Amino acid sequence: MKSIAFGALRFDRHSIPPELKHVDEWPRVDDSALSESGRDIFNRRIRAMTLFLGENTPLREITRETGLGFNDLYRTFERCVTTHEDGRIFGCRALIPYQHTKSYGRCARVDMSGEGAVSNASGAFGQLLQHYPDIARWLERRIAERSREHAELAEVHRQLWRLHGAFLDQCRKAGIQASEYPFNQKHLGERTLATYARKLANRHFDAAARAAGAGQIAHPWHDDPESIRKPATRPYEAVEFDGHKIDVRLTLRIDDPFGFETLLVLHRIWILLLLDVATRAVIGYALALGREYNKDDVALALQASLMPHTTRVSKIPALKVRTGGGFPSEVLPQTAWACWGTFRFDAAKAHFANATLERLTQVVGCMTDNGPLRQKNERALIERFFDQVASHFAHRLPGTTGSAPGTVERVLNDVGTDTSLMMTLDELEDVIDVVLANYNGEPHAGLGGRTPLEAMQFLLARKDELLRTLPFARRSSLCLLQEARVVTIRGCVSRGERPHINFEHVRYDSRVLSGIAGLIGKQLRIYFNVKDIRHLHAFHMDGSELGVLTAARPWCFTPHALRVRQEIFSLIHQRKLAFREGGDPVAAWFAYKKEQARTHTHDANDLARMLTDRAKNHEGSPSVGIPPSEETAAQEPTRTAEATKAEARASKAPPPLWLTQIFTFR
Numbered sequence: 001m002k003s004i005a006f007g008a009l010r011f012d013r014h015s016i017p018p019e020l021k022h023v024d025e026w027p028r029v030d031d032s033a034l035s036e037s038g039r040d041i042f043n044r045r046i047r048a049m050t051l052f053l054g055e056n057t058p059l060r061e062i063t064r065e066t067g068l069g070f071n072d073l074y075r076t077f078e079r080c081v082t083t084h085e086d087g088r089i090f091g092c093r094a095l096i097p098y099q100h101t102k103s104y105g106r107c108a109r110v111d112m113s114g115e116g117a118v119s120n121a122s123g124a125f126g127q128l129l130q131h132y133p134d135i136a137r138w139l140e141r142r143i144a145e146r147s148r149e150h151a152e153l154a155e156v157h158r159q160l161w162r163l164h165g166a167f168l169d170q171c172r173k174a175g176i177q178a179s180e181y182p183f184n185q186k187h188l189g190e191r192t193l194a195t196y197a198r199k200l201a202n203r204h205f206d207a208a209a210r211a212a213g214a215g216q217i218a219h220p221w222h223d224d225p226e227s228i229r230k231p232a233t234r235p236y237e238a239v240e241f242d243g244h245k246i247d248v249r250l251t252l253r254i255d256d257p258f259g260f261e262t263l264l265v266l267h268r269i270w271i272l273l274l275l276d277v278a279t280r281a282v283i284g285y286a287l288a289l290g291r292e293y294n295k296d297d298v299a300l301a302l303q304a305s306l307m308p309h310t311t312r313v314s315k316i317p318a319l320k321v322r323t324g325g326g327f328p329s330e331v332l333p334q335t336a337w338a339c340w341g342t343f344r345f346d347a348a349k350a351h352f353a354n355a356t357l358e359r360l361t362q363v364v365g366c367m368t369d370n371g372p373l374r375q376k377n378e379r380a381l382i383e384r385f386f387d388q389v390a391s392h393f394a395h396r397l398p399g400t401t402g403s404a405p406g407t408v409e410r411v412l413n414d415v416g417t418d419t420s421l422m423m424t425l426d427e428l429e430d431v432i433d434v435v436l437a438n439y440n441g442e443p444h445a446g447l448g449g450r451t452p453l454e455a456m457q458f459l460l461a462r463k464d465e466l467l468r469t470l471p472f473a474r475r476s477s478l479c480l481l482q483e484a485r486v487v488t489i490r491g492c493v494s495r496g497e498r499p500h501i502n503f504e505h506v507r508y509d510s511r512v513l514s515g516i517a518g519l520i521g522k523q524l525r526i527y528f529n530v531k532d533i534r535h536l537h538a539f540h541m542d543g544s545e546l547g548v549l550t551a552a553r554p555w556c557f558t559p560h561a562l563r564v565r566q567e568i569f570s571l572i573h574q575r576k577l578a579f580r581e582g583g584d585p586v587a588a589w590f591a592y593k594k595e596q597a598r599t600h601t602h603d604a605n606d607l608a609r610m611l612t613d614r615a616k617n618h619e620g621s622p623s624v625g626i627p628p629s630e631e632t633a634a635q636e637p638t639r640t641a642e643a644t645k646a647e648a649r650a651s652k653a654p655p656p657l658w659l660t661q662i663f664t665f666r
Contacts (some may be wrong), residue, residue: 026091281452325441
């Protein structure tokens with residue numbers, strides 16, 4: 001019995017796979033488009049394949065009824081199961097008269113083309129790639145690089161003549177002689193190479209679209225119900241998160257001790273925002289000062305979205321929130337400390353940081369969905385929201401940079417060198433808080449004319465709509481801004497060196513740690529606030545608490561972030577920053593940055609970030625990782641009990657109670 005090869009498996013008529021035995025499931029053909037003679041041939045072939053796959057009809061009877069011989073039956077079936085360029089088998093399409101199922105393969109040698117004569121080199125390029133597979137693989141890589149981002153510096157052969165020149169070099173390296181193809185042709189195979197490159201580029205739509213310069217590519221078709229994203233119908237069921245660079249130039253006002261002010265131009269800043277999908281309400285936000293935002297800025301936005309929102313005390317008299325506006329956590333008390341179910345974000349590096357994903361999964365307890373790459377339509381709500389913020393807010397301010405260098409908004413709102421006309425950072429913080437609160441109080445057409453707050457209140461009024469909130473134990477010690485590190489306790493009893501730890505080039509200890517010699521050599525888990533690393537919260541490896549560790553002098557005086565300390569030591573190593581012994585290194589860094597900020601906007605952003613962190617600490621926000629009972633004593637290590645009592649008498653308030661803990665070790 002005759003057998004044919006199907007891939008790597010040889011089979012006969014009785015071992016055809018079940019998924020190929022039903023002709024009615026093959027790709028179909030509209031036979032009305034064929035001529036009468038072609039329709040007759042097609043119908044006889046269809047009948048032959050139906051009887052051939054039935055296994056009960058003898059081949060001699062099939063030949064007598066349809067006119068196809070034994071060999072023609074196997075050959076026709078092999079044509080039908082050949083893979084089509086669309087990924088399916090040819091099926092009934094292979095039964096159309098004169099239908100080709102594979103490209104032409106040349107066997108003859110290519111002669112040199114004469115002047116004005118036909119080259120007669122059909123199939124020569126395919127023959128070349130078949131004989132030299134290394135050249136074929138090289139071409140596929142080079143053509144793919146024309147539409148792919150490069151991780152390292154490399155030349156991209158976008159122009160055809162550059163690709164053709166490199167192709168000829170590969171042919172010479174492969175040993176092709178001058179009398180052989182493509183060197184024996186007038187154009188050296190350039191036109192055939194262009195056709196082949198176009199064919200490879202158009203083989204996949206994503207690569208072809210990127211090669212054509214498409215800024216956004218529509219997502220591919222999915223017919224699997226499980227892969228289709230279901231719409232959110234409940235509040236906090238899904239939220240979208242992203243960062244947007246505000247298109248406006250800002251200034252930072254610094255007042256010196258003599259009352260004179262200095263205006264420094266800032267680099268553009270970012271706004272990080274969480275948007276509820278079901279109600280379109282802005283849950284929380286945070287501002288990030290810098291060229292790019294990092295995982296710590298993302299953590300700050302997450303914390304602001306979980307905690308109840310506090311209305312800012314605006315310094316602009318006429319600035320206030322409209323009636324019906326506000327944030328959900330302050331208007332609807334049941335949404336305070338509410339956790340979301342799905343967190344949708346894009347592929348920014350700060351979003352994929354391990355610390356960010358751990359905060360989401362462990363603290364919030366939500367699923368993460370970053371969606372397909374370069375698909376803004378998968379997060380259409382927040383992308384449209386940022387577009388509205390830019391067009392209706394940022395592009396209307398003096399000093400706006402517009403969405404592009406040549407936009408009319410940038411020309412009309414240009415303030416030149418007069419920095420006093422620009423909005424200050426404090427004013428922007430006040431205005432952006434009111435703008436977002438007013439957005440939550442504006443009617444939306446997609447919500448049936450309701451505002452986001454009204455839609456959320458309506459959906460929460462249902463008895464079956466219950467919110468998952470953060471446990472009470474986590475609310476008092478919200479650790480979204482913390483990182484955990486394992487350190488070793490240093491010290492030496494013989495030299496009289498007390499137990500301590502080293503963190504970021506600075507020594508940390510406490511009264512408890514420095515008095516226990518048995519802890520030397522053991523490890524601790526420390527948690528810290530990246531915005532203020534003067535104090536650390538230490539735990540033993542078994543989870544028991546050791547207490548708060550304080551930085552050695554002079555690093556315990558001025559609040560400073562982790563990034564500030566790292567930059568200080570970097571500048572000291574580069575011999576760009578120096579301070580006298582016993583002086584405040586943070587103050588020296590501030591003076592250095594203030595001088596550099598006159599010509600560099602990113603230095604002004606560093607100053608603004610530090611002042612913002614210091615203002616938040618001064619307002620009484622709890623230090624992350626420090627228990628409330630120890631926070632007051634830890635924030636001001638140089639503060640004495642007599643000074644506290646004197647201030648209490650001046651304010652006619654009872655003095656605070658100072659407790660001393662006594663530890664007895666046997």
